[in-house]
Amino acid sequence: MGTHNFNFSEQFEFTGKAKTLSIVGIVLGIAAIAYGFFSGHQERTFANLLLMGYYFACVCMSGSFFLAVQYVAQAGWSAAILRVPQAMAKTLPIASVILIVIAGAGLFLQHDIIEHGQTVTAPYLYKHWATHGLAEKGSEHYDAIIAGKSVFLNIPFFLGRLVIFLGIYSFFAIKFVNLSYNEDLNGGLNSYRTSFKNACIFLVIYGFTTPIFAFDTVMSLEAHWFSTMFGWYNFAAMWVSSLAAISVILILLRRAGYMQWVSNSHLHNLGQLVFGFSIFWTYVWFAQFLLIYYANMPEETVYFYKRFEYYKFWFFLNLAMNFLAPVLLLMDRDNKRTDKKLLFVAIVVLLGHWVDYYQMIMPGAVEDGSNGFGVIEIGTALGFVGLFTFTVLTALSKKPLIAKNHPFLQESLHHQL
Amino acid sequence: MSNIKYILGSFGDPDELMHGIEKLQENNISIYDVYTPMPIHGIEAKLGIKRSRIDIAAFCFGITGTCAAFALIYFCAVIDWKVNIGGKPSFALPDFIPIMFELTVLFCAFGMVLSYYASTHLFPGRAPRVMDLRATDDRFVIAVDAKENAEHTVIDGLLKGAGALEVKYNERKYISYE
Numbered sequence: 001m002g003t004h005n006f007n008f009s010e011q012f013e014f015t016g017k018a019k020t021l022s023i024v025g026i027v028l029g030i031a032a033i034a035y036g037f038f039s040g041h042q043e044r045t046f047a048n049l050l051l052m053g054y055y056f057a058c059v060c061m062s063g064s065f066f067l068a069v070q071y072v073a074q075a076g077w078s079a080a081i082l083r084v085p086q087a088m089a090k091t092l093p094i095a096s097v098i099l100i101v102i103a104g105a106g107l108f109l110q111h112d113i114i115e116h117g118q119t120v121t122a123p124y125l126y127k128h129w130a131t132h133g134l135a136e137k138g139s140e141h142y143d144a145i146i147a148g149k150s151v152f153l154n155i156p157f158f159l160g161r162l163v164i165f166l167g168i169y170s171f172f173a174i175k176f177v178n179l180s181y182n183e184d185l186n187g188g189l190n191s192y193r194t195s196f197k198n199a200c201i202f203l204v205i206y207g208f209t210t211p212i213f214a215f216d217t218v219m220s221l222e223a224h225w226f227s228t229m230f231g232w233y234n235f236a237a238m239w240v241s242s243l244a245a246i247s248v249i250l251i252l253l254r255r256a257g258y259m260q261w262v263s264n265s266h267l268h269n270l271g272q273l274v275f276g277f278s279i280f281w282t283y284v285w286f287a288q289f290l291l292i293y294y295a296n297m298p299e300e301t302v303y304f305y306k307r308f309e310y311y312k313f314w315f316f317l318n319l320a321m322n323f324l325a326p327v328l329l330l331m332d333r334d335n336k337r338t339d340k341k342l343l344f345v346a347i348v349v350l351l352g353h354w355v356d357y358y359q360m361i362m363p364g365a366v367e368d369g370s371n372g373f374g375v376i377e378i379g380t381a382l383g384f385v386g387l388f389t390f391t392v393l394t395a396l397s398k399k400p401l402i403a404k405n406h407p408f409l410q411e412s413l414h415h416q417l
Numbered sequence: 418m419s420n421i422k423y424i425l426g427s428f429g430d431p432d433e434l435m436h437g438i439e440k441l442q443e444n445n446i447s448i449y450d451v452y453t454p455m456p457i458h459g460i461e462a463k464l465g466i467k468r469s470r471i472d473i474a475a476f477c478f479g480i481t482g483t484c485a486a487f488a489l490i491y492f493c494a495v496i497d498w499k500v501n502i503g504g505k506p507s508f509a510l511p512d513f514i515p516i517m518f519e520l521t522v523l524f525c526a527f528g529m530v531l532s533y534y535a536s537t538h539l540f541p542g543r544a545p546r547v548m549d550l551r552a553t554d555d556r557f558v559i560a561v562d563a564k565e566n567a568e569h570t571v572i573d574g575l576l577k578g579a580g581a582l583e584v585k586y587n588e589r590k591y592i593s594y595e
Contacts, residue, residue, distance in 0.1 A: 286514065293511050296503045333472075416458045 006261045006413070008404040012253070014397040022389040029383010036376040046106045046124040047365035048376055051357050052384035053102040054217055055241070057095040057166065058234075059388070062242030063088025064173035065206055071176075071192075071199035076411030077269055080261050082403050084249050086180060087396040088242070089173035094391055096166035103162055103217065107155055125365060129153040129223035145224055153220055165213050172202040180403050187405040210235050218357070221364035225303045229288035234360075236281035240322075241353040243273045244346035249392070251343045259401050264337040265417040271336025274349060278326035282319070306363040310371075314359040321352030354381060421563040423449065425549050425585040426576030427556045431457050434557040437579035438463055441561065446572060449560040452552035474532045475525050482524025486517040546591035556582075 036045030063085040070078045106125025113122050120141060122131040128146070133139035135150035146153070175198055183191035211231020219230045227233075247270045253259050292300045307315050325348045335341040362371050403409065428434040431453065438460075441448055451464060461468075490513050494500065499507045534540050552558040561572055563586070576584050 286511075290511055290515070294503070296505070414458075 008402050009400050011400055012397045014393045022386040025382045025386020032379020041370050043124055044366045044370045048380040049102045051361050052380050053099040056384050057099040058238035059242045059245050060088045060092040060095045061169050062238045067176045068199035068202045071195045076408035077415045079406040079408040079412035083401050084246050086177045087392045090177050090395040091391040092173040093170040096170050165209050183405045192407050218360050227288050233284045236284050237353050237356050240277040240281050244349040247346040251339045261413055265415045267342050268336045268417045271330055271342050275326050275330040282323040311359050318355045321348055420588045421586045423587045424561045424563050424572055426559045426581040427583045429582050433580035440575045440579045446566050449562040452558040475529050478528025479521045479525035482521040483517050486520035
């Protein structure tokens with residue numbers, strides 16, 4: 001049992017190395033994106049922007065999902081660390097705008113590609129369904145399958161869904177954050193009760209809409225192919241990467257001398273969640289793979305054919321980083337409680353889900369042969385990591401690092417596993 | 418030589434129980450065991466109880482299940498009776514995984530329940546043996562071995578001083594439900 005002399009008005013100061021490095025990251029990112037656009041790799045740059053924009057939005061969305069889950073479960077252990085997911089939730093509106101801008105720009109900017117020997121004017125993203133004429137009878141590009149899906153996959157409805165989903169998530173995210181700030185000022189149980197109610201509503205909406213969000217943003221890149229598992233597969237990926245991000249931020253803050261009330265038991269809990277949901281991710285990944293492998297139908301196997309033929313390294317690296325690493329390294333109780341080891345695994349999982357998204361997005365989005373791994377990929381990723389760090393830490397520095405009137409705060413401070 | 422085997426201090430409050438444990442430990446009196454109606458955080462560390470090895474047992478049971486499932490399917494589908502399913506090779510490993518997974522869980526779960534029964538001397542049909550019936554209800558009980566710790570009056574005084582509501586001297590180890 002620790003001492004109880006924690007300073008509850010402690011605030012994070014966002015200065016020094018963290019600030020410099022995150023700005024350097026953003027600058028490198030902008031440079032890499034500019035390089036991508038001016039060196040003739042527009043399609044590949046767009047795919048990378050979509051990858052990182054999606055990753056950024058997903059991690060922040062899952063931050064608010066984390067908050068909602070803690071409220072609905074009436075969890076006590078997490079009360080002392082809620083400010084970190086709250087900072088991520090507070091960043092969600094920025095991430096949403098970025099993702100919508102990327103998807104919108106990808107849909108409206110056109111370029112000429114050569115398909116089956118003829119020149120086609122196609123958008124940079126979502127060309128499998130958003131190319132003009134695909135769904136029109138009599139057009140030379142008419143595609144019966146896409147025409148059948150065009151009730152759902154058309155540009156106004158697509159962008160509308162994206163805006164509405166991200167808008168709802170952002171609305172609830174900001175609501176949770178503001179309720180918690182009110183609680184700091186006024187105390188009492190009112191904020192907690194309102195958060196509980198909102199969390200119930202949010203979880204129902206979130207549960208039904210995230211699969212559609214994933215279908216839209218990522219799966220529709222290869223619009224001929226579909227998998228009903230895809231939504232849950234993406235949900236698992238975004239949730240586990242968000243948990244890993246929370247762990248990394250907490251461990252680094254604790255090392256920098258902040259939030260000394262975060263004990264190894266809190267890390268143990270986060271480690272368990274990262275471990276458990278990595279296995280859940282593998283379970284869903286495998287469920288999708290096995291059904292397609294077993295049924296062996298050409299229109300379904302084409303997805304894995306592409307990944308297995310042209311992205312074999314990434315395909316196996318994905319499994320190694322997101323399944324083998326957490327299972328082998330986080331199985332042991334002491335490893336979850338050692339901040340060095342948990343930090344290492346959390347970073348591996350975060351990089352692993354970049355690989356996961358990479359092999360989800362690239363084979364469908366980049367078909368002009370310019371795909372690969374180089375300056376554009378690393379630079380865009382660095383840019384978004386910098387942006388994430390900058391926005392989340394700015395949000396974190398605005399308020400005290402602990403929700404001092406949270407009803408379960410004492411339980412969390414005495415949390416022991 | 419008295420026939421007293423165990424001295425039981427029965428507390429009404431977990432904090433007082435923890436206090437009583439501290440008192441006894443300060444006076445170098447070894448505690449046989451502590452019985453509580455609910456789990457108490459931090460009591461294992463205080464009593465110096467070693468971590469349960471159920472996880473090692475679970476791993477061994479689980480890996481047995483994995484191997485059993487693999488052996489079964491391999492014998493059936495590859496050696497004994499090959500069936501052509503969708504033109505795939507007989508030894509199609511991804512197909513094996515769900516069954517291997519399920520048998521791992523099954524062996525692991527049954528194995529853990531059986532090891533738990535074995536280590537706690539419980540088994541369906543067996544009358545459970547307890548040292549103090551109220552430890553299953555509303556009392557927190559510290560048991561001290563009376564043969565190893567001779568100064569019974571000192572123990573009595575310490576337990577009562579820490580807030581024990583009652584101190585019992587049992588001549589039998591267990592009270593049975595029988």
